Amino acid sequence: MIRTTRRNFLKGTAAVVGGAALAKGVFEKTQADNKVANNQELTFEPKHLDYYPPFEKWNDWKEPAGDYWKKEGGALRDGVKLINYIIVPTVCNNCEAACGLTAWIDKDTMTVRKFMGNPFHSGSMGRNCAKGYAALAQMYDPDRIPFPLKRAPGSKRGENKWVRTTWEEALETIGKKMREVLQRGDEISKKQIMYQVGRPNENGFHVRRVVWSWGVDGRNTHTNICSSNGRFGNIVTVGDDRTSPDFANSRLIILVSSHAADAGHYYQQHAGYIADARAKGAKLVVIDPRMSNSAGMADLWIPAWPGTEVAINLAMVSRLVREEKFNKKFVERWFNWKQFISDKEYLSYLKEKGFLTEIPSGDSFDDFVAVLKDLYKDYTFEWAAQEAKIPVNMLDKLYEMILWAGDRITQYHWRAVAAGNRGGWMGAGRTGTMLMAFMGALGGPGGTGWYKWHTISLGDKGGDACMADTPEPVKAWNELEWPPEWPMSSYELSYLLPHLLMDDEWRNRWKEKGLKIPDKVEVWFSRIYNPVWINPDGFRWVEALKDEDKFGLTIYMSPNWAETAFYCDYILPMGLAGERHDQHSEPTKPEKWTGFRQPVLRVALQKMGWKPNDPAKATLEAHKKVGLGEIWEEDEFFVNLAFAIDPDGSLGIKKYWESKNNPGKPVTMEEYYNAAFSKLPKLSQLCQEMGITPYEYMRDRGAWTEATDVYNVHEKPLPYDPDKRAYQYDGKWIPESEIKIEGDLVYHIEEGGKKHKIGVVKDGKIVNGWKTPSGHIEFYSKTLKDWKWPEYAIPIYPRNKEERKQMIHIVSQVHHDYMTEPNAFALNPIFRLPYLVHTRSVNAKWLMEIGQNHNPLWIYEKDAQRLGIKRGDAVKVRVVDTLTGIETGYFVAMAVPTQATRPGVVACSHHNGRWRIINEVKIDGFEHELGVMRMGSVLVDIKSQNGKYFMRTKEGVKPFRSWQFPEFNKDTEQIWWKGTTGVFQNAVFPANPDPLSGMHCWHKKVLIEKAGPEDKIGDIFVDINKTWEVYRAWRDQLTRPAPGPDNLRRPKWMPRPWFPIADEYWKFPSA
Amino acid sequence: MNEKIRENQARQNMYGFLSRLLIEEVDYNLLENIKNTPSLMELFPNTANWETFLQKDTKSLIDEELNVDFTTVFLLNVYPYESVFMNDEGHINPSLTNPTLQFYLEHGYEIDLNKTRVLSPDHIAVEMEFMITLINDQLNAYSMFNKEEEIKALQTQKEFMEKHLLKWGVIYLLAARDMAETPFYYDLCQTTLEFLLSDYEYIVSQLQEVTV
Secondary structure, eight states: OOOSOHHHHHHHGGGGTTGGGGSOOOEEESSOOOOOOOSOSOOSSOSSTTOOOOGGGTTSEEEEOHHHHHHHTSTTSSOOOEEEEEEEEEEOOSSTTOOEEEEEEETTTTEEEEEEEOTTOTTTTTOOOHHHHTHHHHHTOTTOOOSOEEEOTTOOTTSOOEEEOOHHHHHHHHHHHHHHHHHHOSTGGGGSEEEEESOOOSSSIIIIIIHHHHTOSOEEESGGGTTHHHHHHHHHHHSOSSEEEOGGGOSEEEEESOOTTTTSSSHHHHHHHHHHHHHTTOEEEEEOSBOOHHHHHOSEEEOOOTTOHHHHHHHHHHHHHHTTOSOHHHHHHHBOHHHHHHOHHHHHHHHHTTSOSOOOSOOSHHHHHHHHHHHTTTOOHHHHHHHHTSOHHHHHHHHHHHHHHTTOEEEEOOSIIIIISTTHHIIIIIHHHHHHHHTTOBSSTTSEEEHHHHOOOOTTOGGGGBSOOSOOOBSOOOTTTSOTTOTTOSSOOGGGHHHHHTOHHHHHHHHTTTOOOOSOEEEEEEESOOHHHHSSSHHHHHHHHHOTTTEEEEEEEOSSOOGGGGGOSEEEOBOOTTSSOEEEOOOSSSSEEEEEEOOHHHHHHHHTTOOOSSGGGHHHHHHHHTTSOSOBOHHHHHHHHHHHHOTTSTTSOGGGGBBSSSTTSBOOHHHHHHHHHTTOHHHHHHHHHHTSOHHHHHHHHOEEEEESOOOOGGGOBOOEETTTTEEEETTEEEEGGGEEEETTEEEEEOGGGOEEEEEEEETTEEEOOOSSTTSSBOSSOHHHHHTTOGGGSSSOOOOSHHHHHHTGGGSOTTOGGGOOSTTEEEEEOOOOOTTOOGGGGTTOHHHHHHHOSOOOEEEEHHHHHHHTOOTTOEEEEEEEOTTTOOEEEEEEEEEEEESSBOTTEEEOOTTOOOEESOSEEOOTTOSSOEEOSTTTOEEEEEEEETTEEEEEEEEOBOOOOOSSSTTTTGGGGGOOOOBOOOOOOGGGSOOOBOTTTOOBOOOEEEEEEEOOTTOOTTOEEEEHHHHHHHHHHHHHHHOOOSOOGGGBSSOTTSOOSSSOBOGGGGBOOOO | OOHHHHHHHHHHHHHHHHHHHHHSOOOHHHHHHHHTOHHHHTTOTTGGGOHHHHHSOHHHIIIIIIHHHHIIIIIIISOOBHHHHHSSSOOOOOSTTOHHHHHHHHTTEEEOGGGSOOSSTTBHHHHHHHHHHHHHHHHHHHHTTOHHHHHHHHHHHHHHIIIIIHHHHHHHHHHHHHHOOSHHHHHHHHHHHHHHHHHHHHHHHHHHHHHO
């Protein structure tokens, strides 16, 4: 039929020159290329918002001053003053999204005039949120701590008598104390130095290498107050702990109490990708009892009762299975259904429990599908609607959307569903991920990928620049971080540190079983971590920190004051986003990108020819030179501290921080990070072509994208080299002779016969598979069965009240079963406010201004009406534990009746309510008083007696004149957001550790009543004897302690994070 | 200009020319241009021998013959929308759930139908216009020596052809051709049909060349 050939056609159409112009031009690119502008010398009025000067001009860029325009009434009247900028990139530190920033430094004054986005950063694409731009307000904070402080000799912790000290003195004192501890060399000593960190915002430097090089098991994180339940379900299911959704290409986005703009991880980056997807027609579903910003814009808002999200997930799976509309190909290929269906003993167990009516005789996939139908038959939409207390038609709509979206479904379930509820891991990572897995929506475009696929961790990889590279595995297992009651906890039980230290009975119980648990932490570092304020049971922390028999030397490392700082020995002022080095990468999209946070003033000075006297203290010297204060950075501090701990190298620590280029001297940041960034093959290759070093590339551009379109990593074959006859795994070549295949699992047999799984066989090839013991997505977790939790080894949930009593470990502590009084409510305290991030934002006047409010208690209109509560009323919120029935205390909040929270559920964000016990600190010999969090906290009076604490606000925020950075802070005299800054709730909450993951379960049952005449908004009362009883009840009644199989402290395949622990310490001591 | 650029620009021109004729009634200037350009008339072999075409003045030809046929074929009988052909119900689907629209959006393009009189983004002429934008991406990548992007742009063209334009366009054009009462629209359908088939071959051959 073809009349002409292709070439003839094209010849013929030569006559149609201009034919393309006849088209209607209906198409437009949805995403403009975000590129640095070309060939523009000076731009007064950028034509688009993402305008950036041409890169080659970044070292010398002139632009008119904004205030000049205002003063002089427009351009060119008397000529325009141009600011002579040098533009230095860095990375924001105000949340974990790690967006790119550029610091615009005025070369005449050596001050940063503004922070903007970084167009080279492929994650944030030149965009920032309010917190990013507010980095400037934090830098020139009037209450910035200008030099290191030390508790005044003779004073007690909490008295707040401080003297000025030097960095040299601090290094010497801390180094000496650590040396004394480490020289003891026994097992206990390796548990008595602890570095406890909040959100570190970096990939590896402190996280791994620093503490590891000390040889102690002393890295303690904040994870268990943040995300352990979010992680645990995913670890059990796929072996990775955090989803990395491809929002931008998704068709259905399900945010389960985790919102791009309120509560999720990656704020404006995720929000941008979600907006991109919605512009392409994607549907947005929000499951949350509270109407968040995201819920307000969603196609479907499902206000499920807290902790019942699991019922919705299982109901969806049930119907998909019943109607056989799930992705059979994916499920058959990647679920560990063979392991499940062949474990007849376990199937019998399920039958005994009444979840299964029949055990199949065969082991086929069809048998598995038949079991699924049987297992999930009772999870109907009607049942789920009743459990979640929602209309059933919402579930019909959700189901339709799921079918429509197919394998392009993304889900984020990081916040309240996980962190709020006991058993939240089952509702989040376990059944949430399973739902996506049933649709085949794991790994592909528009689906949900994984943290480890999309993150670059190089911060600990600078070893090539040092005399010694990788430290040995640590020879200790610190029970103060990994208590035996929670053998599978996802990360350390950090918020329990004072509870564990102060509990002699607990320690003795385990000592009798051969464990060596210290009764004191000799040296304690706290970095970007404010446990007194952010942790539950904060006054327990105050009591422990004040006790010098429990905490030896305590060091608070922070750019700004915080509640915990009042109770420490040293306050060391560390750098902010533009004042420190860090490699920082996050899984915000299916790419591998990294940013480079750096001290921008130092870099600018160096580019302009300045040289430090001591290259290993260059950041400190630079900050002093430009008048920022004696502000240092953690990286250089820790390198120098290693030399202070181990001056002669006898402890074996110094070598990890001694420069290979200059033996005997500390490694410099340039050397260290060049070695680290050289580990990126594509970056190294490009730098070779460009004739620059990887450090220089990152210093100048601040960001790099090593890989794009990172999808379906589980399907990727292990690279094979026929010449070497070896497979590549984790960067190393493994000879074929050391590889053993058992069933479909592929192992590396190491020297001594130790075997390590490296992949699975699919279609005759060795592919990555999943990081679980089976190499597959574990519908059935044999680990949970073996570690004493057989009833939760599959995605499951109790079907009725009787089962909820038996399966209490996965039933929320605020389940509606517990709401028996007419004024009982579930309290959600953990939604974020998008302009505040935990401890980090109190030092930004701009964020305080836009964030000022009285942090109200949201209560459903009709509930309020029923209780006679009106807008603005003070209400007493009494906290009651549902396991023990114990009431621990109360707080007084201001009520705001609203339709934006569901009936029976109240909400009050714990991101507000900062407090101070002094307004200013007087330092002998220093002319000014140091202000203490004056823009975002209230002055309080704390009274205590026999463990009963009462706190009342004495004074709110008020205007003041700043002596520090006066040019930048003229407006502090115009502060208008007076009064309270919200109510401090956390201290009233007892520690409620999830029995499996160890997560502190934040939601609380509360009884609400109108406050009495003697109560004032902001009051809190707590009895820490009662919080203690509650904690012990959760620990003793709900957990199933180690050891597990083979006398292990923890399943071996769930590696301890951060650094390796020597094999022998994984086991319980023999009886 | 090298041959590759020339040929791909010719493809764009061809898509532009044919989509223009399929999207709206022909206008005076365009028809005059066709009439007076022998190489263009080669694309309309039956029309060249159609007496009415040769005898009537251009305006009357449009008003009395071609517009009537355009209405009969494209507006009344054989709806030129993918959703009509691919859905069981035979309805036009102009909503966000339209898979063709999804394809545009998911490949970074949005569409402004106000610039045309079509009812849905899956009109055959709009789909052909989409090919022009994809070829543009390909040429941009080629001129920047970005082989990876060039391959991606070619693969997208192939995928779009396979999943959309070719999948239903062939059946549609055959049906429309048989419904046409004038040789002009008969030829237009036939030529478009042949062009699409040959262009698919060309995309495949370019992909082979560039991936070698």
